[in-house]
Amino acid sequence: MKLHFNPASPFVRMVTVTANELGIRDQIEDVPTGEFLPIKVHGGVSADNPLGRIPALVTDHGTAIHDSRVICEYLCHHAGDKEILPDEPVKRFRMLTLQSLAVGVMDTGVALRYETFLRPEEKRWADWISRQQARIAAALDDLEANWKSELSNVNCGSIAVACMLGYLDFRYGDMGWCDTRPNLAAFYEGFAKRPSMMATMPPA
Ligand code: BEZ
Numbered sequence: 757m758k759l760h761f762n763p764a765s766p767f768v769r770m771v772t773v774t775a776n777e778l779g780i781r782d783q784i785e786d787v788p789t790g791e792f793l794p795i796k797v798h799g800g801v802s803a804d805n806p807l808g809r810i811p812a813l814v815t816d817h818g819t820a821i822h823d824s825r826v827i828c829e830y831l832c833h834h835a836g837d838k839e840i841l842p843d844e845p846v847k848r849f850r851m852l853t854l855q856s857l858a859v860g861v862m863d864t865g866v867a868l869r870y871e872t873f874l875r876p877e878e879k880r881w882a883d884w885i886s887r888q889q890a891r892i893a894a895a896l897d898d899l900e901a902n903w904k905s906e907l908s909n910v911n912c913g914s915i916a917v918a919c920m921l922g923y924l925d926f927r928y929g930d931m932g933w934c935d936t937r938p939n940l941a942a943f944y945e946g947f948a949k950r951p952s953m954m955a956t957m958p959p960a
Pocket of ligand 1: 762764765766792866869
């Protein structure tokens, strides 16, 4: 399998952590994107995902798969896994909803990064920035209050939450998300020590 890869992307990390947890990371060859900018077409990535987004995976059968959530599901299927993504419907859809919540925060965090770091200062939109920050805070509050059971083991949802929190620490180190959210802080402290997380740290 080949993976369009950039170590700064939380979506890529979600895939590589999942592959590590499944014990199949060595079956995936990384294809580094190099510079990856939201306003430029990346020919290599776009050949496998017309949206030009990473990650995109090409299977050993030559089929392109995206986005990160579908890739994680494919990897679980490929590895014959029933724990990271269980079949049992109550667990399955709860974990997928948790994953969706975390991916939503990643989407928002990455969009904010583009707005506040890449976009020329005079074109920035303060109300939009505030709304994205509020959206992230609301999702973190929900994670703090309502997902204790799903965050107590390794599954597609807890992996996504850990990668999302890792991205917030990476790009928004002064946000202080853990100051008022002890349950989430305790979850992350434990999960971040897993070999799958240690092996996929974003660049310094
Ligand atoms: C980042 O540098 O924050 C980033 C890079 C690639 C994809 C998403 C985010």
